Structure formats: C-alpha cells, structure tokens
Amino acid sequence: MPGRRRRGAQNRCGRRITRFLEPCLLLLLHGGESYGYELLDNLERFGFSENPADSSTIYRILRSLEDKGFATSRWAEGDSGPARRVYALSPAGDRYLQMWVSDLEETDRILHRFFSKYQNHMELHHSNGK
Numbered sequence: 001m002p003g004r005r006r007r008g009a010q011n012r013c014g015r016r017i018t019r020f021l022e023p024c025l026l027l028l029l030h031g032g033e034s035y036g037y038e039l040l041d042n043l044e045r046f047g048f049s050e051n052p053a054d055s056s057t058i059y060r061i062l063r064s065l066e067d068k069g070f071a072t073s074r075w076a077e078g079d080s081g082p083a084r085r086v087y088a089l090s091p092a093g094d095r096y097l098q099m100w101v102s103d104l105e106e107t108d109r110i111l112h113r114f115f116s117k118y119q120n121h122m123e124l125h126h127s128n129g130k
Contacts, residue, residue: 018053018057021043021053021057021058021061022061022065022100023097023100023101023104024043024046025039025043025058025061025062025065026065026070026071026089026093026096026097026100027097028042028043028045029071029087029088029089029093030089030094030097032088033086033087033088034086034087034088035084035085035086035087036055036058036059036062036084036085036087037055039058039062039087040053040055040058043058062087065093066087068092068096069090069092069093070089070090070092070093070096071087071088071089071090071093072087072088072089072090073085073086073087073088074086074088
C-alpha cells in the first residue's frame with residue numbers, strides 16, 4: 001500500500017549491509033589470526049564511515065563461520081588480562097571467500113551498468129527540460 005511502511009522496510013534501503021560483513025571478516029582473517037574486537041576495529045578499512053555493527057553482530061557472524069567450517073578459533077593467553085578467543089581462516093573459508101569475491105565482482109558489474117544507465121537517463125531527462 002503506498003505511503004505505508006512494512007515492518008523492517010527502513011533496514012532494506014538503509015546503509016546497513018550486515019551480510020557484506022561476512023566477506024569483509026573473511027578477508028581480514030585471510031591476513032592472519034585476529035581477535036574479535038580487532039576485527040571490528042579493522043572493518044573501517046572497507047570504507048565504512050563508522051562501525052557497521054556492534055560486537056555481538058561480529059561475534060555471531062564469527063560463530064556462524066566457525067560452525068560452517070570457514071573459520072577456526074582458539075583461546076590465546078594475553079600478556080595481561082584473561083585469555084581471548086583468536087580467529088583464523090580455514091582452507092574451506094579461503095574457498096568460500098573466493099566464491100564471495102566472484103559474486104561481488106558480478107554484483108559490481110551489474111551495479112556499474114545500472115549507475116551508468118541511470119546517469120545517462122538523468123542527463124537526457126534534464127537536457128529535455130523535464
């Protein structure tokens with residue numbers, strides 16, 4: 001119905017792209033073992049203007065990756081304080097990251113074509129005085 005929002009509609013079109021956090025985390029783990037909070041801090045490398053998620057979201061994704069065999073974890077003793085969980089990419093996770101990259105490359109191609117068509121349309125629209 002026009003004018004009425006369905007529940008959750010604001011998240012569909014918002015800037016939150018939680019599913020995209022998965023390949024970002026996989027790529028960070030490809031660089032070596034890391035702690036959860038370190039991974040959270042390093043997500044800004046992907047162009048997020050601020051942390052795209054809270055720590056509970058990151059740990060939920062990491063647990064899911066581990067459950068699927070794409071990541072491993074172990075407890076590591078710290079110099080000070082309690083032991084912390086360290087995550088690493090598994091060989092299956094490396095293959096999964098490659099699948100993500102292939103899918104994202106195709107998405108990138110489609111989005112570039114869309115933006116080009118949009119820009120051409122808008123230029124034509126504006127040049128016709130509309």
